[in-house]
Amino acid sequence: MTRRTPTGAAVLQPQITTSITEAVLDELAEQGFARMSMESVARRAGVGKSALYRRWSSKQDMAMAVIAEFSVAQAPNPDTGSLRGDLRASIDALLTWLTHPRFSRILPDLIAETARTPALADVVATMIGTPRRARGAEILARAIHRGELPADLDQELALDLIAAPIYWRLSVRSSTTDPTYPDTLTEMLLRALGAASR
Numbered sequence: 001m002t003r004r005t006p007t008g009a010a011v012l013q014p015q016i017t018t019s020i021t022e023a024v025l026d027e028l029a030e031q032g033f034a035r036m037s038m039e040s041v042a043r044r045a046g047v048g049k050s051a052l053y054r055r056w057s058s059k060q061d062m063a064m065a066v067i068a069e070f071s072v073a074q075a076p077n078p079d080t081g082s083l084r085g086d087l088r089a090s091i092d093a094l095l096t097w098l099t100h101p102r103f104s105r106i107l108p109d110l111i112a113e114t115a116r117t118p119a120l121a122d123v124v125a126t127m128i129g130t131p132r133r134a135r136g137a138e139i140l141a142r143a144i145h146r147g148e149l150p151a152d153l154d155q156e157l158a159l160d161l162i163a164a165p166i167y168w169r170l171s172v173r174s175s176t177t178d179p180t181y182p183d184t185l186t187e188m189l190l191r192a193l194g195a196a197s198r
Helices: 014-031 038-045 049-053 059-073 083-098 103-116 118-145 155-172 181-192
Strands: none
Touching: 014 038, 014 049, 014 059, 014 103, 038 049, 038 059, 059 103, 059 118, 083 103, 083 118, 083 155, 083 181, 103 118, 103 155, 118 155, 155 181
């Protein structure tokens, strides 16, 4: 006897997931993590709360999954054949990520929340920081293999050095960049990292 799928069984429809994801990003950008609720996301997405709970068990799980999916997808792993090219592509990607109309409003709030909630900070580090840094580490490893960077390079410090100037300028100083900024920063990073002249 063939068994039928029980009536009402959860079937996750991709278009509904997309609508919810967009609603989460909008709510985070407009309301912030603390004020966002499952109810407000469901209302904005035009779905019932059950559609959210079929995908995530809590507001935090939902928010972190959506932010992580967006952020990790924005982390490039270019292989242009040179450290200069890889750094330049990475800088472009960082600028795109940090100037995204919604994410540029989400990030300051998220950082403030992680300062108040250590458990949330751990989740952000695991779901966003670690995978993004892993992609950056691959760029450095390839450069070391090609002989462009010293084998004893402090990779953790190097990863901080690559991202920090852009974050500081855009998110802390609320400043802007001009068209020459990516190239200027690329050359400065090559010198700071001790890249071999090629």
